Amino acid sequence: MADALLTIDNIVKRFGDNTILDGISFSVKKSEVIVIVGPSGCGKSTLLRCINALEPIQDGKITLDGEVIERNSKTLPLLRQRIGMVFQSYDLFPHLTVLDNILLAPCKVQKRDKEEVKQEAMSLLERVGLKEKAKSYPRELSGGQKQRVAIVRALCMHPEILLFDEVTAALDPEMVREVLDVMLDLAKQGRTMLIVTHEMQFARAIADRIIFLDNGKIVEEATPDEFFDNPKTERAKQFLNTFEFDSVRAKKELAE
Amino acid sequence: MQDLAVNLGIDVLFKGTNFIRLLGGLWTALWISLVSVAISIPLGIGMGVLMTKKNRILKAVLRVYLEFIRIMPQLVLLFIMFFGTTRAFGWDLSGEAASIIVFVLWGTAEMGDLVRGALISIPKHQYESSEALGLTNTQTYLYVIIPQTIRRLIPLSINLITRMIKTTSLILMIGVVEVLKVAQQIIEANRMTSPNGAFGVYLTVFLLYFIACWPISMLAKYLEKKWS
Ligand SMILES: Nc1ncnc2c1ncn2[C@@H]1O[C@H](COP(=O)(O)OP(=O)(O)OP(=O)(O)O)[C@@H](O)[C@H]1O
Ligand SMILES: [Mg+2]
Numbered sequence: 162m163a164d165a166l167l168t169i170d171n172i173v174k175r176f177g178d179n180t181i182l183d184g185i186s187f188s189v190k191k192s193e194v195i196v197i198v199g200p201s202g203c204g205k206s207t208l209l210r211c212i213n214a215l216e217p218i219q220d221g222k223i224t225l226d227g228e229v230i231e232r233n234s235k236t237l238p239l240l241r242q243r244i245g246m247v248f249q250s251y252d253l254f255p256h257l258t259v260l261d262n263i264l265l266a267p268c269k270v271q272k273r274d275k276e277e278v279k280q281e282a283m284s285l286l287e288r289v290g291l292k293e294k295a296k297s298y299p300r301e302l303s304g305g306q307k308q309r310v311a312i313v314r315a316l317c318m319h320p321e322i323l324l325f326d327e328v329t330a331a332l333d334p335e336m337v338r339e340v341l342d343v344m345l346d347l348a349k350q351g352r353t354m355l356i357v358t359h360e361m362q363f364a365r366a367i368a369d370r371i372i373f374l375d376n377g378k379i380v381e382e383a384t385p386d387e388f389f390d391n392p393k394t395e396r397a398k399q400f401l402n403t404f405e406f407d408s409v410r411a412k413k414e415l416a417e
Numbered sequence: 418m419q420d421l422a423v424n425l426g427i428d429v430l431f432k433g434t435n436f437i438r439l440l441g442g443l444w445t446a447l448w449i450s451l452v453s454v455a456i457s458i459p460l461g462i463g464m465g466v467l468m469t470k471k472n473r474i475l476k477a478v479l480r481v482y483l484e485f486i487r488i489m490p491q492l493v494l495l496f497i498m499f500f501g502t503t504r505a506f507g508w509d510l511s512g513e514a515a516s517i518i519v520f521v522l523w524g525t526a527e528m529g530d531l532v533r534g535a536l537i538s539i540p541k542h543q544y545e546s547s548e549a550l551g552l553t554n555t556q557t558y559l560y561v562i563i564p565q566t567i568r569r570l571i572p573l574s575i576n577l578i579t580r581m582i583k584t585t586s587l588i589l590m591i592g593v594v595e596v597l598k599v600a601q602q603i604i605e606a607n608r609m610t611s612p613n614g615a616f617g618v619y620l621t622v623f624l625l626y627f628i629a630c631w632p633i634s635m636l637a638k639y640l641e642k643k644w645s
Binding site: 213215238239241242244245246248250252253254255256265266269270271314315318 | 540543560565
């Protein structure tokens, strides 16, 4: 636990009487990639939003490098700069060009030198294959391109940890890959990431650890191989079966 | 050429100071609407912001005000303001003052609703992704929310302004010297010499309003396209 970057300590999240997260604890080490999976509505998005204090928690504690993340605290904007987040819905600012979307926070929030950030932004855009889109507006981009820009925008803040909430869920199938490839590349660079996804093969490829969430609790926490090949709990087996069914049918169709 | 002018009754305009008088009328109308617009916009912005607040009583009051202004024909409001206040409170409002008050009441209500609409149309995730990037509340409004609100608002408010200018023709009813009134005076005065005067004068009035409003609505269309 000593070298944990992010620590989630027994957090409880309720909406009214509805307990969504019921005593969740885990920690993320530097350079670790953790994938969170679980049935729809089990609270994966809520968990990520709590980590960023977009949602208040009712109990427990979240710390980044020892500093408590709390809603309404003075240091929150500072802590948030160290946590990058990419959402499922395309959340670029529609009135700004791709480049200005990326520059806004580093220049206005971190007060960094505009030219320096611009250079960094351009080289990151090049890396995700979008250099020539720097002057475009978000509405001129495809969903996959928007998500790659959103990732670059988060990276330009030099975050210590990245949170991804089903960033490919709203994409057309042919665009999923280009976004996942960017994330795989980030993992190779040794970035610390917390990823929520429904792409099981991707989860297996990228994760150091899988956390399976259900009914507000962590039901299983294992390496990808353990989790996918030998799930210990019945619920995890059932959950994985819902994906199996699809692939069996796909195989049949192939055979025909 | 001369014949055509007489047939259409346009010749009236070239008699004496008729055309200048007509322009003067248009000026009064424009002046009244511009003053009303200038007062309505800041008041409307305030009202729109208040309408998005959570306070239920405040919301209800503003809602009733908006609906009342919308349901009442402007003409009726003008009469109430001009004649009604004299009866009820013994005020002696000038025609201009009464017109401006009514137009401000109307403009504030409509503008307020536009501002409210623009504010609530900004999706929640725009606030959230700003927050997630570490922007403070003030920075979020300054760099993300307000610029988007203004972009949505400008074409709509220009549209409102053109409507307000057009509606000034109603002011005639309470006797403020204004385009239509001047027009009627001209028509009356020239009934003998230019029997077709009515057509020509109204045609000119139509053109004058068109010339005043058309560029404004073109601008609105252009901005709407550019910023949508
Ligand atoms: N603002 C809110 N108010 C009330 N209930 C909410 C709110 N946001 C989420 N919930 C509830 O919390 C539960 C968890 O939602 P959440 O979005 O975290 O699920 P999820 O695991 O991300 O699901 P999915 O895989 O479909 O994205 C759901 O039952 C949802 O209805
Ligand atoms: Mg979700």
